Structure formats: structure tokens, C-alpha cells
Amino acid sequence: MTSGPVVLVGAGNMGGAMMRGWLASGTEPGAIIVVDPSPAPAMAELLKSEGIRHCPAVPGDVTAGALIVAVKPQMMGSVLPGLKPLIGPDTVCISIAAGTTIGTMARHLGDVAIVRSMPNMAAMIGRGITAAVANDRVSDEQRSFANELLMVTGPVEWVETEDQIDAVTALSGSGPAYVFFLVECMAEAGRKAGLEDAMAMRLARATVSGAGELLHQSADHAAAFRKSVTSPGGTTAAALDVLMRDDALQALFDEAIAAAKKRAHELAEHG
Numbered sequence: 001m002t003s004g005p006v007v008l009v010g011a012g013n014m015g016g017a018m019m020r021g022w023l024a025s026g027t028e029p030g031a032i033i034v035v036d037p038s039p040a041p042a043m044a045e046l047l048k049s050e051g052i053r054h055c056p057a058v059p060g061d062v063t064a065g066a067l068i069v070a071v072k073p074q075m076m077g078s079v080l081p082g083l084k085p086l087i088g089p090d091t092v093c094i095s096i097a098a099g100t101t102i103g104t105m106a107r108h109l110g111d112v113a114i115v116r117s118m119p120n121m122a123a124m125i126g127r128g129i130t131a132a133v134a135n136d137r138v139s140d141e142q143r144s145f146a147n148e149l150l151m152v153t154g155p156v157e158w159v160e161t162e163d164q165i166d167a168v169t170a171l172s173g174s175g176p177a178y179v180f181f182l183v184e185c186m187a188e189a190g191r192k193a194g195l196e197d198a199m200a201m202r203l204a205r206a207t208v209s210g211a212g213e214l215l216h217q218s219a220d221h222a223a224a225f226r227k228s229v230t231s232p233g234g235t236t237a238a239a240l241d242v243l244m245r246d247d248a249l250q251a252l253f254d255e256a257i258a259a260a261k262k263r264a265h266e267l268a269e270h271g
């Protein structure tokens with residue numbers, strides 16, 4: 001099954017992160033083929049320097065061992081039909097696109113082995129988290145091959161239903177953006193509290209990345225960390241009283257994640 005090359009369709013931010021992960025984990029450049037009509041200059045340079053075959057259009061002489069589709073969701077409908085020639089009886093097709101369902105992929109690609117996955121942007125530094133679901137055409141061997149290809153950007157969680165992938169998209173797929181916005185909000189609040197702009201941003205960034213690193217390095221519950229920052233009657237308690245009042249922040253997150261999940265369903269409908 002692994003005899004065919006790994007064909008990456010779309011070498012942008014996410015596809016590029018995966019490709020760099022494959023190279024770092026020892027995949028031979030000759031075992032990778034990239035299909036992308038307009039890769040960014042840095043990516044085009046990397047393909048050249050690594051000696052990775054770059055095809056601006058789908059090649060006619062390749063049967064993929066794994067086919068990884070990493071184009072924008074809105075492109076999926078126009079890109080998928082052209083990928084059929086890359087698929088042989090043993091190919092496992094892996095999508096990382098938000099929203100596009102296994103059903104939509106099968107409509108374009110045929111009754112083939114399909115894994116729908118959702119990584120996140122921290123894949124770019126090998127610190128992502130990916131969830132994946134497989135259709136019933138995926139063999140154990142194909143599933144472990146897919147797992148190997150996905151885990152180069154961080155841990156992989158396998159879920160049972162596609163509905164869960166939409167929830168994953170809303171939580172961890174889009175999640176880095178919520179954290180970046182949190183940094184922006186904290187910095188702005190710090191500025192209003194009297195700090196100079198750039199310093200407020202430096203403090204907010206370092207706070208969020210440091211807290212993230214604590215979570216990364218320890219298995220302790222987030223609530224346990226929160227409690228150890230919070231002295232009774234102290235400054236943190238005063239701030240948390242505001243953030244937790246009437247479940248304010250929780251209610252906002254409930255609404256935000258439900259909106260993202262709904263959007264994933266809408267993207268699926270337009271697939």
C-alpha cells in the first residue's frame with residue numbers, strides 16, 4: 001500500500017507544514033509529489049532545493065499511496081473531480097479541509113478509502129493537534145499510514161463520527177485564532193490600564209505563550225493551574241469575578257463555537 005508516493009494537493013500554510021513534517025521525520029523527498037498551480041515563493045524554493053517533484057497540474061502518470069488534499073474548502077468542489085486519476089485500489093485519500101464531508105469527497109472521488117481530518121495552525125511548528133475520522137473503506141493498514149502522515153504535526157485523535165469533526169474544527173481547528181484574539185484583547189486592556197502599547201503587547205504575548213507552555217509541559221488540569229494563580233481575595237480573583245460573572249466568558253465561547261460548527265455544516269452543504 002505504501003508503494004505509491006505521498007501526493008500533496010495544495011502546499012500552502014497547512015499542506016506546507018505537513019510536508020515539512022514528513023521531510024523532518026525522514027520521508028524521502030523522492031516519495032513526495034506536490035500538486036499546486038501557484039505555491040508561495042518560499043515553498044517553490046523549498047520544493048526545488050529538496051528535489052521534490054512539483055506539478056502545477058494533476059500529473060497523469062502517478063498513482064498515489066496517499067493523497068492529501070489541503071486546498072481551501074471553497075476550492076474543494078472544483079479540485080476534487082480532477083484528482084481521480086491519482087487514485088488506485090490502495091490509495092488512501094486524506095482531506096484537511098473544513099466542512100467538506102466524506103460524502104462529498106466520495107461523490108467526486110468514488111467509493112474509495114477516505115480520511116477526513118482537522119489539524120490546526122500550530123502544525124507549522126510541529127505543535128498542532130489533529131482529529132480524524134475514517135470511512136469504512138479505510139483498512140487498518142491505511143489508517144495507520146494516515147496516522148503516520150498526520151502525526152508529524154502533533155498528536156492525532158481518531159473520532160467516530162463526522163459530526164465530531166465539525167466540533168473539532170470549531171474548537172481546535174479554529175481555536176488558535178481565539179487565543180490570538182485573547183492576546184489582542186489583553187494587550188488592549190493593558191494599554192487602557194496605563195501601559196505603553198508595545199509593552200502591553202509583549203506582556204500579553206509572553207503571558208499566553210508561557211501559560212500555553214505550562215499546559216504543554218504538565219498534565220495538570222487547566223483549572224488547577226488557574227487556582228494556583230488565584231490568591232483568595234487577590235487581584236486574579238477580582239479579574240476572574242468579572243470573567244466568570246453570569247458565566248459571561250463561557251456563554252460567549254459556547255456561542256462562538258456553536259457558530260463555527262454551524263459554519264462547518266454550511267460549508268458542507270455547498271460542497
Ligand SMILES: NC(=O)C1=CN([C@@H]2O[C@H](COP(=O)(O)OP(=O)(O)OC[C@H]3O[C@@H](n4cnc5c(N)ncnc54)[C@H](O)[C@@H]3O)[C@@H](O)[C@H]2O)C=CC1
Pocket residue numbers: 009010011012013014015035036037038039040070071072073075079096097098118119120121173174
Ligand atoms: N489555516 C488554518 O489554520 C487551518 C486550515 N485548515 C484547512 O486547510 C486547508 C488549507 O488551508 P491553508 O493552508 O490555510 O490555505 P492556503 O491558502 O495557505 O493554501 C492553499 C494552497 O492551495 C493551493 N491551490 C489553489 N488552487 C489549487 C489547485 N487547483 N490545486 C492544487 N493546489 C491549489 C494554493 O496555491 C495554496 O498554496 C483549508 O481547507 C482549511 O480549511 C485546517 C485547519 C487549520
Ligand SMILES: O=C(O)[C@@H]1CCC=N1
Pocket residue numbers: 098169173174
Ligand atoms: O477558518 C477556517 O475555515 C479554517 C478551518 C480551521 C481553521 N481555519
